[in-house]
Amino acid sequence: MALLDVGAFGVRRELSQQLQAQGVKPEDVTDVILTHAHYDHAVNFTLFPNATVWIGDEELTWAASQPPGFNPLPELYVRELLTRERVRRMLPDDEPLPGLKAVAAPGHTPGHLIFVLTANTPPVIFTGDSAKNRAELLSGEVDATSDAQQSRDTLAMIWAHWRAVPGTVLIPGHDLSMRLSADGQPDYIGERKAAIAAWFSESIHTMTTINLCCDAGFGANYRNDDL
Incomplete structure (x- = not known):
């Protein structure tokens, strides 16, 4: 079983419950794939002892070069990613798993990747924090970015992938999954609750x-x- 982005400490109970609901134990997870190095997407990779961890080469190089600061980078976990034997670095267009393609998506972080799953019908796009929610997709503007113009260009690229195949599911970094309606608007799959x-x-x-x-x-x- 593969997981794409695994969250931070605050989601561990929910993550455990979801894995149990699928009959999956932590040691059953074979691959953990990370869109970027921020703590809220990455730190729980330590929970899966048998998993190969995939992260972008540019992302990990950038994250490792940053000094400790008041930002979302978890310095000690980045250090662990640098030294773990089962960490694999990816380049854009690589496929960490068959039918799952990494696509360069800079902006939120310099080496951010999105992933397009063509092995599924319909295809699925995992945007990480290059498109965190419906508001960013619709407005073309993003919150929390290292480069606003790169983020706008990345959003345009995500829209091109989304429109390419009717019915494609988009899973953003901090919102519900969506499909495009007949008039091209993002429609939620499921019900938002808070x-x-x-x-x-x-x-x-x-x-x-x-x-x-x-x-x-x-x-x-x-x-x-x-x-």
């Missing part, structure tokens, strides 16, 4: 859930759950 669960009572068995979904009436956005 909530905060907090303890406001004097018992840990009673939790208040605050619904953050934008289509819910604010006055009805919370409920108490007896755990």
Whole structure:
């Protein structure tokens, strides 16, 4: 089994639950493929002891050259990527797995890659943070980029790949999967959900859930759950 981007500490419980739901143990994962080196996409590669880890050569070289700073690069994990025997560096147009092509997508980071899966019907595009969400895709502008013009050019390239084959699924870095509608607009696959669960009572068995979904009436956005 292969995983593409594996997240940071905050998603470990959810990641574990999703793997268990598929009957997959961490040692069953054979390949971990990284779009870029930022902590929220990369650090959990350490959880998969038998996996070959794939990352762009330019990305890892750039990440390793950066001094510690107030940025999303996890310095110690980058050092681990440099020294682990099972890390493989990719170039644009390489296929880490059959039918999965790496495509240069600079902007968010200098060596960022996206991946186009043509072995699937329909094809799937994994954009990482070169297109983090629907707003970036529609506006042509991005948040958090090392080079704004490169990011705009990368977004145009992503759109070209997306339009090339009708029905292609696009999976962005921080949003739901999407397909293009008949009029060419990105339509979500699935339902967006967001909530905060907090303890406001004097018992840990009673939790208040605050619904953050934008289509819910604010006055009805919370409920108490007896755990």
